[in-house]
Amino acid sequence: MNILNNYGLTERFSNEATLYSDFLLARVIAQYRGLYKIVTNFGEKQAEISGKFRFDTTELAKFPTVGDFVMVTCDTNNSNAIIHHVLTRKSVFLRTAVGVSGQAQSIAANIDTVFICMSLNHNFNLSRLERYLSVAWDSGATPVILLTKADLCQDLDEKIFEVQRVSLFSDVITLTIFEENVEQKLEKHLKTGTTSAFIGSSGVGKSTLINRLLGEETIKTADIGKADKGRHTTTGREMFVSPFGGVLIDTPGMRELGAYTADFSKTFDDIEELAGKCKFHDCTHTSEPGCAILDAISNKTLDERRFENYRKLKIEAGYDGLNAKEIEVKKLDRMFKDVGGMKNVRKFAKEQRKRK
Structure with missing residues (x-):
């Protein structure tokens, strides 16, 4: 049995992996300050990036992140596996890197659905929600809004109306602390072969919600602090296989989400x-x-x-x-800045066509 099938492996990544016949295909399932946990068809293993990868990579966003499919080498002893290549991402959720000017940080990659979690009490903030939606749409994944702690909200209908008014293209789902049928409310987004990431501030109930979906207390949670702000309980990013199909990624609570790049056309x-x-x-x-x-x-x-x-x-x-067209050009320039921007990519493509 191919273990990676349980972790969202698709034909696209299997085909790309054949380009690296000397390496083993794996998926990054956890990240902790420079170290990674990967899963291969032979099970889980701790991993680190190769010296060449580290030397050649100048952008933080291009380092492996949870959800990436990577090519690795594994020794038979107990040493760490070595990550040599990151396969082409189909989507990536980025934020402005903290403390590093002009750089982005990858939060999760190859995701199909971004569950944006916002509680209906002190955490409720439409401007923050619009920010998350703009970044989520730009990631290439589909955002779904989860309004948690609905039982603590005194004006539920009004809050839902406000959210729906600023998120016309996204599903809006309300949840309570005592929700008994979480999986039924989310089932159309939890399908075999898909990857879902849960994003939001601390204390909104991301980890609690994932525990409910997994059917066990897999992720540690903490009591809510003063002013209902919550405390950081998830310190890294980690992926879990869902019994309802697909995989789920838990992310640390983010006090601020810097918009390194965003999509305004839907939000x-x-x-x-x-x-x-x-x-x-x-x-x-x-x-x-x-x-x-x-x-x-x-x-x-x-x-x-x-x-x-x-x-x-x-x-x-x-x-x-910038207008919409100019924004797209700027995004492409960022994407291809390692090779001199989009103009150089077009020039290279033009020269290749002439040679044919």
């Missing part, structure tokens, strides 16, 4: 549409006549808080003043 589709109706194509939406966004704010059809959050995220991601 802020209303604002993007309004921007296209402004009188001037280079409208800054500050004081220009004929600005559709300022008009919408004035007549209360657009929440000023939402627009300010949109503008803040654009500045943070380095997209301020």
Whole structure:
């Protein structure tokens, strides 16, 4: 039996792995400060990256993360396996790296669903939710919003309406502390061969929820602290096989999620549409006549808080003043900056076509 099939292995990764016949295919299932836990068809093993990989890799985001399929060598003794290559990711959830200017950090890779967890008490924050949604859509995965601790919410219907209004393209699921049928509410997202990551602030119940889905107390949880802010209980990132199909990734609570790159077309589709109706194509939406966004704010059809959050995220991601096409070019330049940006990629492709 192929153990990796239980860990979301697909034909795509199996085929790419054949390019590295001298190595063994594995998946990263946990990460702890530079060390990794991997699973191969021969079981689990601790791993580290090769010296050559470390020397050649200048970007934090390109180092292995939980969910990556990697090519490794394993000795027969008890030494660590060595990671030599990371296979091409189909999706990756990025955040701005803490303490490292101009770099991104990978939180999870090759994920199909991002469960954005937000509790319906002191943690409730629409601007934070919009931030998570923008980063999640950009990752290549599909975000699903989990509103936890619904039993502690005094104005549940109003809160749900507010969330649905800013997340038209995402499923919204409410959960309570005493939820008995969690798996039924999430079953359409938990399928064999899929990978789901649970993202959110500390204390929103990510680990508790995963424990419920696993049917046992696999992940340690802590009592809620003052002001219901919770405490960090997950210190690394770890993957678990779900009895309902697929695998689940638990991530540490994030006080801040820096938007290194983001997708505004779904999270802020209303604002993007309004921007296209402004009188001037280079409208800054500050004081220009004929600005559709300022008009919408004035007549209360657009929440000023939402627009300010949109503008803040654009500045943070380095997209301020760019249109949709220019943003995509900037994303591609970031992706291919190791080879001189997208212009060099196009030049290389053009030369290859001439040689054929």
